[in-house]
Amino acid sequence: MERQTISIDKLKTLLHKPLEPFTYTLSRELVSDYIGTVKNSPDYYYSGLIVPCFILPTLGCEQMISKMLEMKGIVLQGGSTLSVYEQIPVGCTISINAVISNIKESKLDGYMCIITIDKDYYVNDGLVAHCRQLSVVKGAPTS
Amino acid sequence: MNDTYSMTTTPTLEQVHSWARVSGDNNPVHYDNSFTKSMGLPGPIVHGQLVVSILLDMVDTWLGQEGYIIDFSFAFRSISYPDYPLVCKGAIASKNDRTYSLKVSAEDTTGHVHVEGIVTVQLCS
Numbered sequence: 001m002e003r004q005t006i007s008i009d010k011l012k013t014l015l016h017k018p019l020e021p022f023t024y025t026l027s028r029e030l031v032s033d034y035i036g037t038v039k040n041s042p043d044y045y046y047s048g049l050i051v052p053c054f055i056l057p058t059l060g061c062e063q064m065i066s067k068m069l070e071m072k073g074i075v076l077q078g079g080s081t082l083s084v085y086e087q088i089p090v091g092c093t094i095s096i097n098a099v100i101s102n103i104k105e106s107k108l109d110g111y112m113c114i115i116t117i118d119k120d121y122y123v124n125d126g127l128v129a130h131c132r133q134l135s136v137v138k139g140a141p142t143s
Numbered sequence: 144m145n146d147t148y149s150m151t152t153t154p155t156l157e158q159v160h161s162w163a164r165v166s167g168d169n170n171p172v173h174y175d176n177s178f179t180k181s182m183g184l185p186g187p188i189v190h191g192q193l194v195v196s197i198l199l200d201m202v203d204t205w206l207g208q209e210g211y212i213i214d215f216s217f218a219f220r221s222i223s224y225p226d227y228p229l230v231c232k233g234a235i236a237s238k239n240d241r242t243y244s245l246k247v248s249a250e251d252t253t254g255h256v257h258v259e260g261i262v263t264v265q266l267c268s
Contacts, residue, residue: 030165037161038196040154053212054199058166058192074182075170077191081216139182 008113014100022060022096026051031090034058051088056121057131060096064117064135078114078134086128088121095122101132112138144243144266148205148233152197154189156225162193189223194258198247201231202262210241210266217260221251228252233262241266 024030028046034055036044057080088094102116114136121129159173171178173187180186195217202212223229233247243266248259 033165034196035200037158037165038193038200040152040158042161050211052199052203053215054196057195058168061166061168061192074172074184076172076222077219079216079218080192080195081214083214084212087211 008103008105011100011115012103015103016099016101019098019100022098023093024059024096025093026055026088026090028090031055046090049090051090051092053082053084053088053129056084056088056129057082057119057133059094059121060098060119064098064133073111073137073139076136076138078136080131080133082129082131084129086123086126088123088128092123094128096120097122110139112136144206144209144235146235148201149231150201151228151230153228154193154197154223154225156187159187159189159193159225162190166190166192168192184222186224189225191219191223191258194219194223194229194249195260197229198231198233198249198258198260199262202233202245202247202264205233206264208267210243210264212262213242213265214263215260217258219258221255221257223249223251223257229257236261241268 031051032044032046035046035052036042096119098117098119100115101118104114106112114134117133119131120127163169163173168190173190176186199212199215229249230252231249233245235243236246237244243264245262245264247262249257251257
């Protein structure tokens with residue numbers, strides 16, 4: 001797979017700048033799809049009323065990962081925290097405001113950078129959850 | 144709610160592909176053999192967030208109708224590969240009124256920790 005290479009400096013230009021908000025409709029089909037994957041049961045149908053919280057950290061992942069994949073290297077998960085302030089009903093539309101809040105570089109054992117992403121989740125303009133994710137990019141070029 | 148809970152699961156490559164499709168996490172490290180080999184890995188790896196989701200689904204099953212998750216924090220310690228079993232464990236670490244703190248982990252069959260974390264649950268009154 002051919003990929004473009006960008007410098008860490010390009011990623012740093014995004015630091016502390018709010019990204020374009022992501023919006024998802026948490027339809028019953030989408031929720032069923034997620035849970036069916038976790039349970040390794042492709043035809044799983046979720047009949048519950050509340051969205052399981054494990055889905056939340058993955059929302060917006062597509063947009064964030066695509067930015068990191070522009071760097072040559074291997075992108076791995078470092079850590080993940082989530083606080084849920086309100087139960088989220090199935091069928092609602094959720095919007096996510098994300099920001100790259102920290103980029104830390106290390107050259108001790110080959111090149112590595114740790115990227116911290118903070119995400120706020122809103123339903124009807126009310127804050128319902130917050131997530132912080134750490135991604136590790138190993139072997140990426142420094143310039 | 145019992146004080147401990149455990150289960151064993153084996154993430155499959157099909158599950159990894161499905162997770163990539165549903166989540167949009169199309170990092171080639173999860174499906175591209177030549178890419179993973181160029182990075183010194185033996186093959187595609189399981190999404191860390193999929194392992195976390197398996198652990199959280201375990202907590203949901205453990206809790207049943209008794210409560211719900213309000214907070215969690217996970218650290219990724221080691222890479223997981225498809226078709227290798229993971230032993231998922233949970234134990235109540237502390238109780239404060241109706242809020243319980245659970246220590247959970249996913250380990251390989253030798254006891255090496257891949258993912259570990261703390262999950263806070265609120266019991267229904």
